[in-house]
Amino acid sequence: MKIVMPGGTGQVGRVLERAFTAAGHDVVVLTRRPSGPGQVYWDGETPGPWTDAVDGSDVVVNLAGRSVNCRYTPANLRAMMDSRVRSTRAVGEAVAAAARPPRVWLQMSTATVYAHRFDAAHDEATGVLGGKEPGVPGYWSYSVDIATAWERALAEAPTPRTRKVALRSAMVMSPDRGGVFDVLSRLARTGLGGPVAGGAQYVSWVHETDFVRAAGFLIDREDLSGPVNVAAPAPLPQRAFMRELRAAWGMPIGLPATRWMAEIGAFVLRSDTELLLKSRRVVPGRLLDAGFTFDRPAWPGAAADLVRRSRARARGRAA
Numbered sequence: 001m002k003i004v005m006p007g008g009t010g011q012v013g014r015v016l017e018r019a020f021t022a023a024g025h026d027v028v029v030l031t032r033r034p035s036g037p038g039q040v041y042w043d044g045e046t047p048g049p050w051t052d053a054v055d056g057s058d059v060v061v062n063l064a065g066r067s068v069n070c071r072y073t074p075a076n077l078r079a080m081m082d083s084r085v086r087s088t089r090a091v092g093e094a095v096a097a098a099a100r101p102p103r104v105w106l107q108m109s110t111a112t113v114y115a116h117r118f119d120a121a122h123d124e125a126t127g128v129l130g131g132k133e134p135g136v137p138g139y140w141s142y143s144v145d146i147a148t149a150w151e152r153a154l155a156e157a158p159t160p161r162t163r164k165v166a167l168r169s170a171m172v173m174s175p176d177r178g179g180v181f182d183v184l185s186r187l188a189r190t191g192l193g194g195p196v197a198g199g200a201q202y203v204s205w206v207h208e209t210d211f212v213r214a215a216g217f218l219i220d221r222e223d224l225s226g227p228v229n230v231a232a233p234a235p236l237p238q239r240a241f242m243r244e245l246r247a248a249w250g251m252p253i254g255l256p257a258t259r260w261m262a263e264i265g266a267f268v269l270r271s272d273t274e275l276l277l278k279s280r281r282v283v284p285g286r287l288l289d290a291g292f293t294f295d296r297p298a299w300p301g302a303a304a305d306l307v308r309r310s311r312a313r314a315r316g317r318a319a
């Protein structure tokens with residue numbers, strides 16, 4: 001297949017590109033800074049010569065968007081919103097104008113679209129969208145607004161010959177440098193990876209292998225469209241999540257952090273505590289109903305595999 005990936009230069013793009021290329025597919029990445037073969041310039045906002053790559057392709061996987069790992073200043077929140085909505089609209093225009101449009105468009109969305117919740121898990125049928133939860137900082141609703149605007153841009157794109165799927169993805173765990181697993185592992189290995197603010201908030205996650213397999217499944221299954229949760233079936237509270245990660249690294253200590261310590265840490269790391277404190281309890285209802293099975297359904301086994309591969313990579317670099 002010819003697979004076009006706008007925004008495919010980031011962590012998720014690297015995971016997919018490796019897997020698609022290894023499977024023999026032809027991958028084209030759209031980026032604002034092309035630096036090698038297989039990369040084509042786009043500005044993420046307006047149709048241009050890059051639309052030729054979309055015309056005649058089989059699949060588009062749009063991953064573009066300003067990183068959410070930043071301080072939630074008004075300017076950054078606006079950039080997070082605009083980069084997602086504008087790039088999705090631009091992809092929609094390219095698909096709509098194509099003489100031979102792709103048969104499927106996988107559009108990244110996020111599990112953050114669901115409400116902060118502890119008591120039950122969100123699937124696509126019964127899940128509650130966020131934005132109106134009591135007792136959480138008011139600005140958390142902005143992340144939900146971004147996700148819903150992002151999905152609306154997908155839904156509104158006039159592309160009748162192209163099936164559209166919104167990937168409501170949890171954190172994709174891969175050993176890549178700078179990815180979320182890498183960041184959490186650094187905390188765990190330095191003894192700082194304990195419970196944050198009590199650690200009752202749920203963490204939803206998906207192992208990179210299952211993320212890739214789910215993408216392949218959704219490309220093949222012509223009966224599936226609309227929002228699909230891409231998350232392992234067993235989200236767990238943050239304190240248990242970090243305990244298992246520490247165990248995988250062989251680190252016995254994990255200092256707890258209060259909410260205020262987390263605020264200071266996030267400030268120093270130029271990030272935001274919503275990423276740590278929001279309870280994301282999301283399960284893959286539609287994938288399971290459709291018969292998808294997970295290679296890495298439980299966090300202890302997934303963490304052990306990721307640690308093993310991180311160590312192998314570090315040994316490879318050292319050699």
Ligand SMILES: NC(=O)c1ccc[n+]([C@@H]2O[C@H](COP(=O)([O-])OP(=O)(O)OC[C@H]3O[C@@H](n4cnc5c(N)ncnc54)[C@H](OP(=O)(O)O)[C@@H]3O)[C@@H](O)[C@H]2O)c1
Nearest residue numbers: 007009010011012031032044064065066067083108171172
């Ligand atoms: N990583 C996860 O676990 C996870 C989980 C759920 C959802 N997501 C979402 O999935 C997408 C991909 O995730 P990721 O971790 O791979 O993100 P990432 O590493 O931040 O990469 C996203 C890519 O988007 C492009 N981009 C950044 N700002 C842009 C802008 N203003 N206009 C157009 N393009 C821009 C960049 O490509 P160039 O600089 O090359 O143009 C960048 O490489 C993101 O939208 C993210 O929010 C990620």
